[in-house]
Amino acid sequence: MTDVHNEAAEILIILNGEEVNVQKDMTIREASSKMMVDIPTICWSENLEPANACRLCVVEVEGSKTLVPSCSRKVENGMNISTASSRVKASRRMILEFLATANDLSQAPEITNLFDDYGVDIDRYESPTRISAEVKIQDELYVRDYSKCILCYKCVDACGEQAQNTFAIAFSGRGYGTQVSTEFDVELPESDCVYCGNCVAVCPTNALQFKTEFDLRDASNWRPEDQTVTTTVCSYCGVGCNLELHTQDNQIVKVTSPTDHDVTNGNLCIKGRFGWEYVNWVEKKSH
Ligand code: SF4
Numbered sequence: 001m002t003d004v005h006n007e008a009a010e011i012l013i014i015l016n017g018e019e020v021n022v023q024k025d026m027t028i029r030e031a032s033s034k035m036m037v038d039i040p041t042i043c044w045s046e047n048l049e050p051a052n053a054c055r056l057c058v059v060e061v062e063g064s065k066t067l068v069p070s071c072s073r074k075v076e077n078g079m080n081i082s083t084a085s086s087r088v089k090a091s092r093r094m095i096l097e098f099l100a101t102a103n104d105l106s107q108a109p110e111i112t113n114l115f116d117d118y119g120v121d122i123d124r125y126e127s128p129t130r131i132s133a134e135v136k137i138q139d140e141l142y143v144r145d146y147s148k149c150i151l152c153y154k155c156v157d158a159c160g161e162q163a164q165n166t167f168a169i170a171f172s173g174r175g176y177g178t179q180v181s182t183e184f185d186v187e188l189p190e191s192d193c194v195y196c197g198n199c200v201a202v203c204p205t206n207a208l209q210f211k212t213e214f215d216l217r218d219a220s221n222w223r224p225e226d227q228t229v230t231t232t233v234c235s236y237c238g239v240g241c242n243l244e245l246h247t248q249d250n251q252i253v254k255v256t257s258p259t260d261h262d263v264t265n266g267n268l269c270i271k272g273r274f275g276w277e278y279v280n281w282v283e284k285k286s287h
């Protein structure tokens with residue numbers, strides 16, 4: 001028997017046939033992660049509450065009629081959990097095939113890298129056809145390509161009460177016509193958006209992406225393998241947010257923030273996120 005957390009081992013679960021002591025306030029995903037059992041997720045994020053939207057993280061719990069989302073379901077004493085049963089795998093494969101049918105996942109490697117593991121057949125479904133949407137380019141900071149949007153809720157939650165409290169975006173429409181929208185679908189600069197970019201930071205499919213990245217991709221010059229990430233501290237105010245400067249060819253191409261940082265939790269304001277253009281400009285002028 002494995003003891004995952006000696007100090008507060010309060011309940012016993014059976015994880016893929018092995019008895020494990022775990023903290024009673026853990027989710028199934030957390031307990032599995034401690035045991036090095038990998039469960040794929042899409043809508044879960046370290047810095048957000050579980051949205052329970054994608055259902056990719058489902059596992060089988062003995063006695064439960066339906067598969068349960070491991071990102072939000074807490075462990076219970078005596079729970080017998082299978083994270084990779086044939087039923088679980090079939091469900092994950094179906095979800096991935098639905099996503100591949102409806103969305104452009106060409107810039108979502110964390111999702112497409114799962115295809116082989118689950119034997120995904122991207123041509124299984126002929127309809128409904130792929131969602132098509134024009135890329136919305138309304139400013140120089142970030143673009144929105146909703147043909148890539150899988151409706152995971154992350155951006156809406158980051159913009160709302162879980163981080164930014166701006167509520168500039170929400171879901172509109174129904175069924176296949178559902179999409180993320182500003183109020184009355186006004187252009188982004190006319191909306192309540194304060195351009196913090198926290199929505200962009202959590203998007204798993206690049207439906208929201210920085211304009212710099214979009215332009216470099218458009219020029220076939222987006223090269224993550226050649227990029228360096230340097231952590232520094234934002235110099236604009238005394239909060240002390242950590243910034244991760246992504247540089248390519250000695251130019252900043254985007255700025256993120258570590259999700260495990262207890263000041264920012266991955267979030268930034270417009271100054272830290274986008275106020276770096278002058279660095280590239282000074283660099284160009286001095287050469
Ligand atoms: S940039 Fe910030 S304010 Fe604007 S939509 Fe995204 S999270 Fe909301």
Ligand code: SF4
Nearest residue numbers: 149150152153155203
């Ligand atoms: S735009 Fe991105 S973060 Fe927002 S719901 Fe769509 S996929 Fe999720």
Ligand code: FES
Nearest residue numbers: 043054055057071
């Ligand atoms: S990761 Fe659990 S429902 Fe999406």
